[in-house]
Amino acid sequence: MKRVLTPARSVIAATLVAGLTLPAVAQGQLRPALNTGEQATRNAERTQERINQLDDERSDMVGEFRTLLQRKQAAELYARQQEKVVESQRRELASLTDQLGRVDEITAQTVPMLLDLITDLEAFVEADLPFRLDDRRARLETIQTAMDSADVPIVEKYRLIIEAYQAEMEYGRTVDTWPETVTIGDNEVKVDMFLYGRVALVRMSPDRRYAQRYDRATREWVDVESKFKADIEKAIKIAQGRTTPGVIYAPAAKLSVE
Template sequence: MKKRLTPARSVIAAALILGLAIPAQAQLRDALNTGEQATRRAAQIQQQINQLDDERSDMTREYRTLLQRRDAAELFARQQALVVAGQREEIESLAQQLGSIDDITAQTVPMLLSMIEDLKLFVNADLPFKMDLRQDRLAGLDGAMASANVSAAEQYRLIMEAYAAEMEYGSTMDTWPEEMEINGAPTTVQMFQYGRVALVYVTPNGRAARFDRATREWVDLPNSYVPDIQQAIRVAEGKAQQVVLFAPVQKFSVQ
């Protein structure tokens, strides 16, 4: 037998159902909110984990980079230590060489001075041609030896140049006009130098003389020498071809 609900009973039943449904919905809503918050929190935690992992990866790469730089720095330091050691050895070697150079210089200077004195003796004993030029060259050597700004190597070079110039005089012939005093009167003569064999001159009036090394004076020559001397002068000037010439000669010696 079916029971029917009266209107009053229906109202009471609806009220009971509604009273039961409202707390259930609230609990469901709270549960959903809690789940949603948990999901968001989990996402935030995962994001933090990812960020920390990225930071860890960056730190790992940076650490490896620092290790590589440290290894490179240590290798560079070892290499520089070898360079410094080599430079120290080179400095010690140079210091020893400088000491040797000082000894060599101390021995070289007297030798150079002796070479200059020998050259002076040679020039003074030689035929007196171009004496102004030659004496100036010797004075220049004295100045170079007295100067602190001229190295020993440069002094040696200048001395060897002077020796070379004197040697060249012995294999050349030259002629030039020169004023000299003859019998108390200034006279312009034509000088002729044939190496170190002879130094002669011819006056405008056709007289000739030669320089005597023994007496260090000019000695008159017979007129028979004049044509040969004049011919030699023309050869030296390039005005005539070389021919066999006759000239007075003397043995040359330096005491």
């Protein structure tokens, strides 16, 4: 802090200079004045120090005030942003409440549609080629059980039906073979079933003694000509992965859709 020469100091300095030339009596009379001036100087210094201290405190308070003002502005900005978020949440809640209020109505409209889908699927399975009927009918029974259960959500019922339709669709582009024991005449015969999509369904015993195809028109199994047996055997081996893929010939009837 820069010190300045106050008027009191100037007077004292001048008096000291003059006192050097005064007699002792005059100096004795001058002493009280000097003491008074010196005391005034110390008081002025203390006053100045207090002013400096107050100025420093003022600067600190100004800095603190600015910091608090910035925090206040940031808090106000955050509060405004949160108000927008809360308002958005209120709108979303109102929308969800409205949707929940319409759940029963939607369910009442959806259930008849799902039942129609199941009825159509059951009719399709019974009218289709008779392959893997146990698996396909079991799938339909699972769906029907789910439809009759109040604990199964409507979305789960819908998922089961869609998966059943997808499975039936996959059969249409699948080449598959599996063993079965069937009744031919009065005999129980082990045969290899062969499914070529929905184009043909044939079965043949490993010894080639029995070879039949399913006739859509009569819905009966009919014997195939001997010339097809080699091709059927080859097709079964290809489906089993026992030989390399090749051109497959299978007996098939014309498919008509009414």
